Amino acid sequence: xxxxxxxxxxxxxxxxxxxxxxxxxxxxxxxxxxxxxxxxxxxxxxxxxxxxxxxxxxxxxxxxxxxxxxxxxxxxxxxxxxxxxxxxxxxxxxxxxxxxxxxxxxxxxxxxxxxxxxxxxxxxxxxxxxxxxxxxxxxxxxxxxxxxxxxxxxxxxxxxxxxxxxxxxxxxxxxxxxxxxxxxxxxxxxxxxxxxxxxxxxxxxxxxxxxxxxxxxxxxxxxxxxxxxxxxxxxxxxxxx
Numbered sequence: 001x002x003x004x005x006x007x008x009x010x011x012x013x014x015x016x017x018x019x020x021x022x023x024x025x026x027x028x029x030x031x032x033x034x035x036x037x038x039x040x041x042x043x044x045x046x047x048x049x050x051x052x053x054x055x056x057x058x059x060x061x062x063x064x065x066x067x068x069x070x071x072x073x074x075x076x077x078x079x080x081x082x083x084x085x086x087x088x089x090x091x092x093x094x095x096x097x098x099x100x101x102x103x104x105x106x107x108x109x110x111x112x113x114x115x116x117x118x119x120x121x122x123x124x125x126x127x128x129x130x131x132x133x134x135x136x137x138x139x140x141x142x143x144x145x146x147x148x149x150x151x152x153x154x155x156x157x158x159x160x161x162x163x164x165x166x167x168x169x170x171x172x173x174x175x176x177x178x179x180x181x182x183x184x185x186x187x188x189x190x191x192x193x194x195x196x197x198x199x200x201x202x203x204x205x206x207x208x209x210x211x212x213x214x215x216x217x218x219x220x221x222x223x224x225x226x227x228x229x230x231x232x233x234x235x236x237x238x239x240x241x
Contacts, residue, residue, distance in 0.1 A: 001031075003044040003065070006079030006086075010036030011114065014082050018110050022089065022101050030086045040080055041069045048087050056146035058088065059130035060139075066131070074128075076115040081128035085113035091150050092126050103151040112153070123161035124153050141174050144182045144189070156182075156189040163205035173208050175222055177201060180236050199232030207233070 006014060013036050017027065029036050031048075046065050052058040062084060066074070074080050085092065092113070093101040105112035111124040123129045134142045145161075148154035160177055164170050181193035181201050194201045211217065211228060226237065 001046060001048050001087075003040045003046050003080065004031070004033065004037040004083050005040045006030075006083045007036055007038055008079075011079055011082055014086055015110060015114055018104070018113060022093065022104055024095075024099060026086050026089050031083065037083060044069060046084075046087070050088075052088075052091055052150050054147050055126060055130045055150055055152075056134075056143050058091070058127060058150055059134045059142070059146055062127060063131045063134050076122060076125075076128065078115075081125060082114045084127045085125075088127065088150075089113070093151055120162075123157065126150060126153070137171055137174055141171065141178055144178050144187070145174070147187055156193070159194050159201055160205070163202060170208070170217070172217065172220070172222060172225060173205055176208075176225060177204060179222075180204070180233065180240065199230075199236045204233060 010030065013027075014030050017030065031037065033039065044065060046062075050061060052061065089101075093104040096102055105124075107121075107124070111121045112126050115122060115125050115128055123133075130142075130146050133145055136142075137145075145154070145157040148157070160174060164173055181190050181204075182188075183190050192200070207230065208217070208225075211225070215228075217225075226234075229237065
């Protein structure tokens with residue numbers, strides 16, 4: 001089918017339907033041309049029947065479609081992200097035998113499916129944030145954040161992005177976190193990545209935030225940041241080097 005974007009009326013209708021529990025099949029009015037949906041970018045085609053094993057897979061596919069027209073950087077206010085959520089809702093929150101969606105996010109502002117401008121929970125959007133992470137970080141650094149099931153926001157992703165200063169996508173911060181706390185052999189976070197002790201993930205992003213008060217982080221490379229690490233981080237880094 002062709003790629004669409006929700007209109008303001010479509011966003012409101014989708015939000016109301018989600019709030020009601022998203023019963024049954026996704027209404028055609030939420031995904032087809034009409035008062036709720038409008039064409040995007042010269043009628044790009046997207047395969048609405050695809051299934052995905054992870055957020056990473058869905059991000060790779062959606063970004064590849066958008067990249068055909070150089071559109072991977074839609075603003076969060078764009079209705080294209082909520083429309084994509086509607087199209088793939090059976091992947092994000094599949095119906096059970098009783099016709100209910102037990103994996104449907106219960107968050108009142110629906111950040112998993114509808115972006116809200118200025119929300120610090122932007123990273124919870126299952127598709128839009130995943131595509132943005134992929135575009136900003138590249139495949140290697142985005143995969144640890146996105147290797148969970150399409151319906152799941154992993155704790156590793158949550159713990160990273162909830163702490164990045166002012167909700168910025170900071171590639172160096174994520175690259176460093178992945179280097180210290182991610183097990184690339186098992187493709188899982190290390191068990192003690194957020195144990196609350198010195199040198200944990202929670203403290204890393206707080207430290208980088210403090211570092212940015214004295215340095216222009218954007219001008220430092222990874223090796224320069226590592227050289228400035230306090231002892232507790234250097235010890236953890238040495239263990240993986």
